[in-house]
Amino acid sequence: MKSVERTLKNLGLGFFRLFFGSETLASIPERLKNPKRILVVRADARLGNLVFSLPFVAALRKKFPQAEIIFLVSTQFAELLKNESGYEVWTFNKKKARNPLCILDLMRRLSSKQFDWCFDLSSPQSPSFTNSFLAGLSRAAVRIAYQSKFAEAFDNLLFEPEKDSALWEQFLKLLERVSPGKGEFGRVLNLTAEERKNAAEFYGQSSSPKVGVFLGGRGGKKWEAEKWLEVAEMLARWGCSVFLFYGPDEKEMSSTGVPGITPVAPRPIREFSALLSGLDLFASVDSGPLHLASALNVPVLGVYFTSDPVRFLPMGKRKTILTENKAVLNSEQVAEMAMEILEEKPARRPIVGAGLK
Structure with a gap:
């Protein structure tokens, strides 16, 4: 056939x-x-x-x-x-x-x-x-x-x-x-002042680091939602404000009841982009939201299982990629890497293409 x-x-x-x-x-x-x-x-x-x-x-x-x-x-x-x-x-x-x-x-x-x-x-x-x-x-x-x-x-x-x-x-x-000559580009997406203002109001005045965690993903790229929830709980215990972004398939998993963790229901793409732009870090498998966050110059932590980390490298300057087998990677490793990124001084160049061995 x-x-x-x-x-x-x-x-x-x-x-x-x-x-x-x-x-x-x-x-x-x-x-x-x-x-x-x-x-x-x-x-x-x-x-x-x-x-x-x-x-x-x-x-x-x-x-x-x-x-x-x-x-x-x-x-x-x-x-x-x-x-x-x-x-x-x-x-x-x-x-x-x-x-x-x-x-x-x-x-x-x-x-x-x-x-x-x-x-x-x-x-x-x-x-x-x-x-x-x-x-x-x-x-x-x-x-x-x-x-x-x-x-x-x-x-x-x-x-x-x-x-x-x-x-x-x-x-x-x-x-x-x-067209000979290097292709130069600056900002690739423009959010309005109103969109940024609405995102700031959503997050409130908390001074703790704002970390977005995406529970979704496609096929072999996806990590179990339970693993991401463990990451979120650790980050919340360590003083972060964690925001769980999810799709229809993860809705039941998103309500943890853990202090410091806020589920974020699916939003229209512009509103979603504005919320991403207000984060201090966004963690996800290789996915559209990960690359959207990076395009908005948000520091990202990508967890790649089957994706080529070279071909699908995010475009932003602040990116860290963990490449590991699903059977080996654990939640604590991801949470610790997230904290390491958050605690880095601004002048220090973020780790790019880091792999857990």
């Missing part, structure tokens, strides 16, 4: 190559080296993937201040970008896209822009059919991506994948391939 599915997929990709195909480019034509309209595509429904794309879009804006930039993202997280002024946000709803009329309407909107460049920000290690397909729909003169089976069907300027660097760095290097 799998071999049949694989054959059908390959036939489908062959059709798309014929339909979308254009002459493969070795470089950007001279007449298009100063693009007026640029499309960036990162439309899969993963928060972490979107966050990893933000330094790229910020650097692109700096390199081409006069260009019109449209960022095509999943409807699920578009609200996160509502205060960004350097580009226009368009949304893609994968469920609605099952209706051919929706695809035709999107194709019309994209083609009407007559984009000079399109960046297909698919991960070179985990290529996305959705991203590459949307890049193809744009009919941009130059469609730029890392080499993959999907990019070969829809894009026309391909580069060998980067290795041994974080995903957000790989995207910046893709920009450097077509």
Whole structure:
């Protein structure tokens, strides 16, 4: 059955190559080296993937201040970008896209822009059919991506994948391939004064360190909620104000009744971001919330079991990653590392990529 599915997929990709195909480019034509309209595509429904794309879009804006930039993202997280002024946000709803009329309407909107460049920000290690397909729909003169089976069907300027660097760095290097010079970026997310004020009111006037602990995660990345609760209880005993962030699956586990621990129910993405920004430390497995906190320049403690700590390294300057087998790592080790981070002097460089042996 799998071999049949694989054959059908390959036939489908062959059709798309014929339909979308254009002459493969070795470089950007001279007449298009100063693009007026640029499309960036990162439309899969993963928060972490979107966050990893933000330094790229910020650097692109700096390199081409006069260009019109449209960022095509999943409807699920578009609200996160509502205060960004350097580009226009368009949304893609994968469920609605099952209706051919929706695809035709999107194709019309994209083609009407007559984009000079399109960046297909698919991960070179985990290529996305959705991203590459949307890049193809744009009919941009130059469609730029890392080499993959999907990019070969829809894009026309391909580069060998980067290795041994974080995903957000790989995207910046893709920009450097077509526009020489280091891709510089500053703040990638902007919270309003009102959002920050509301977060400050939520936390109150306590002078104790505010630590966020995320109980969620996906698949093999996830750590048992009971382990995180043990971490939270230790931190609370040691004088921290601990805030348990959880999803629907962890709701029953979040009510501990332990003094110093406050459960935080799921919030809209902007409110959630503001709450993250008010923390002194955020601890989580490799997850969208971890990378969102790091993008907001919050110190993070990441616990990585199956994730590649190089490829999925958070972008912020203050990050500590623990890499260990689930059977070996215990709650006390994580809690002690959290306290070590909190007690560090500001001038001291935080530990990066630390592993428990």
